[in-house]
Amino acid sequence: MFSVTFIKRPILAMVISLLIIIGGLVSMVVLPIQEFPDVVPPTVQVSATYTGANAYAVEESVTRPLEDKLNGVQGSIYIDSSSTSAGQSVITVYFQPGYDLDIAAVDVQNKVSMAEPSLPAEVKQQGVIVDKMSPSIVCMVTLNGDERYDDAFLSNFININVIDELRRIPGVGKADNMGEKKYSMRIWLNPDKIYALNLTPEDIINAVKSQNKQAAVGKIGSSPTFRDQQIEYVLTAEGRLTQVDEFEEIVIKYKDDGSLVYLRDVARVELGAEKYDWNAILNKNPTGLIGIYQLAGSNALEIRKAVGKVMEKVESRFPEGISYSIPYDTTKYVNVAIDNVVNNLFTAILLVIIIIYIFLQSWRPTVIAAVAIPVSLIGAFGAMYLAPGFSINFLTLFGLILAIGIVVDDVILVVENVEVIMYKEPNLTMPQVVKKSMIELIGPIISTTLVLVAVFIPVSLMPGITGSLYQQFALTISFAVMVSSLNALTLSPAIAAIIIKRRKKDEKIFVGFTLFEKGFNWLTDLYTAFITLLVKGRYAVLLLFFGLLGVIYYMFSTTPTGFVPAEDKGLMMVAVNLKPGSSIERTVDVRKEVEDIVARIPGVADVIVIDGYNIITSTLDGSAGAMFLTLEHWNERTAPGMDVNSIISQVFVKTAHISDATVAAF
Incomplete structure (x- = not known):
């Protein structure tokens, strides 16, 4: 028989259990940690920019040609798109849950390549970006400077010194410079002067293009040449212009009298930002803002730790007067919540052990039952690692908490039956007692395990997002139950044969156990009387x-x-x-009014603002603004009316008088 092998060879049973524990402990370290399982369908985002175009032009010339090719891409379930007056086209392709995101991105890239020939030249010049979308934001990093540094400097400093370091962190899907103001040379034309000189804006554009470029001017003395040529010269020339005065010296026109018309004669040149469509603000001060998004299946907590280490490293390169902060951090709640769940897990284990000890009234069978709990729970982590897509999250931990009371059932069955046979047949040795007990129990243990698994497996087969959400919950319990069944057939009988002893006839029973038996017998008699009463009034019970x-x-x-x-x-x-x-200037005015109201609400610690950003569509929109609020620590918000729902209600109430905008808090 299967269990007899382990009764004779208890070390083998212990080695198997140790291997299960080691595998589970390694899996606990490797498994990603999340708040909930990944239930969002895999998504790929296609974005393009048509500078200067309105929303209709973007829709007709960029979004529609791309959608025509993307429609029906393999594995997709639906597509949504957004065309904005900022010249931005964003198309999001959603795929079936579980579809390989890498394959999806390749398929979308192939479709985009087919559509590129029909796109405007200005769009192709800037490129069409295909990116695996990462909807889960981990944190927001801000760069803050004193009065010497404006938002444009901070934004460009991020691009040059910070953002590439963050993008290289394992698990980071995207590091986005939000409110980006990339340096650009802005040329303000004087319409009267260009008209007087018979020029057009196109003439000035062509002059700038022709005189501001990186040219390959070749070599002198390269082959084929004279046989006595001794030296080869590589010619270099001044490349792209970088200073305002260099742009001002661009020649626009040659007059008949030989004089030249320079760019400074017809325009004002200044160093500014490429676009002013959005702004990043932290607590009413301009800031550089980086949004960190995680890839599906990555560990948010590890990403957050890595972000902190990277920022500490690059901070040494910051000029005087610049510092960083991470005011918006979604992992704080995950850390606190998972710590609470883990504490509840240990509390449940302790309660189960105490209850087992009280009812079995001996430390020997209690030890056997207590050993089964960590073996089963830790072993479940190993099974979770082998199963695709699993993570340590609230639902898997909740499943383990529920499984604590289940995984000890088979072990209790073993030790209870051993004690019954031990006193019924006092002539048998303990290994013989355990062997006879397992012969009786192997069938019930396997059958009860199969019944429990049959209850939870159908939950994991539910379709759609609901199935994806509860799949890990159901399978985690099933994994723990199957490991506990294996433990009950191997380790438990091996340990029982070693440590369970017959009680001596004159052995005293602890007085607490005696009182418990009396109280339990009284409750049993009371319950029996109550059931008898219910049986007599069975029709009333049925009606109830x-x-x-x-x-x-x-x-x-x-x-x-x-x-x-x-x-x-x-x-x-x-x-x-x-x-x-609405213009971005008007949006800023209204946003400032809302920001003043929100910042004064008790419990609000930090307010990050992005002007010109639509939080619903995740696109640039001059008529929209987004605010990301960080509240004070939970320990500092114990007073009534300082929970998040109360603060949300206050935002609605205190901004209700603003008629120029719709303000929504969530």
Whole structure:
């Protein structure tokens, strides 16, 4: 018989359990840590910029040709797109859950390549970007400077010195310079002067292009040449212009009298930003802002730690007066919540052990049952690692908490049956007692395991997002139950044969156990009398049963539904949307009013603002603004009215008088 082998060879049983524990411990380190399982369909984003075009022109000349080719890409379920007056086209392709994101990105890139010939030259010059979309933001890093540094300097400093370091962090899907103001030479034409000189803007553009370029001017003395040529010269010439005065010296026109018209004669040249479509603000001060997004399946906590280390390293290169901060951090809640779940896990283990000890009234069988708990739970992590897409999250940890009471059932069955046979047949040795017990129990242990697994496996087969959400919960319990069944057939009988001993006839029983037995017998008698009464009034019980079914149905119908419970994560967002077509200047004015209100609400610690950013569509929109609020620590918000739901309600109430915009907090 299977278990007899391990009764005779207990070291083999222990080695198997140790291997299970080692594999589980290694898996615990490797498995990604998340708040919830990945339920968002894999997405690929296609973005392009048509500078100077309005939303209709972007839609007709960029978005539609791309959509025509992307429609029906293998594995996709639907596509959405956005064309903005900032000249930006964003198309998001959603794929079936579980579809390989790398393959999806390659398929989308191939379709985009087919559409590129039909796009405007200005769009092809800037490029069409295909990127694996990362909807989960880990944190936001800000660069803050004193009065010597404006937002343009901070934004460009990020591009040159910081953002590449962050993009190289394993698991980072995207590091986005939000509110980016890339340096650019801006040329303000004087219409009266260019008209008087019979010039057009196109003439000036062509002059700038022809005189501001990197030219390959060749070599002198390169082959083929004279046989006595001794030296070869590589010619170099001044490349692209970099200073304002260099641009001002660009020749625009040659007059008939031999005089020259320079760019400074018809225009004002200044160093500015490539675009002013969005701004980044931290607590009412201009800032450089980086959004860190994680790839699907990566560990958010490890990414956050790596971001902190990278920023500490690059801080040594910061000029005087510049510092960094991470005011928006989504991992704080995950850290606190998972710590709470882990504490509850250990509390549940302790309670189970205490209850087992009270009922079995001996430390020997209690040790056997207690050993089964860590072996089963840690072994479940090893199975989670082997299963694709699993992570350590609230649902898997919740499944382990529920499994604590289940994984000890088989072990309790083993030790209880051993003690029964031990006293029924006192002539048998302990290995013989355990062997006879396992012969009786091997069938029930396997059957109960299969029944439990049969209960949870169908939950993992549910389709759609619901199935993706609860799959890991159901399978985690199944993994723990299967490991506990293996443990009950191997390690538990091996240890039972070693440590369980018969009690001596004159051995005293602890007085607490005696009192517990009396109390438990009293409860048993009371329960028996109650059941007898119910049997006599069985028709009333049946009527009560159907009445309770009606109450349950009513409560099920009237109770509000939701995808996941709303939690106070210490973070919230505020969207400010003006009428379509509103200028960025008007948006800034309204945003400042909203920001003043929000910043004064008790419990709000930091306010990050992005002007010109639509938080719903994740696109540039001059008539929209987004705010990312970090609340004070939970320990500092214990007073009534300082939880996140109360603060959200205050935002709605205190901004209700603003008629120029719709303000939504969530």
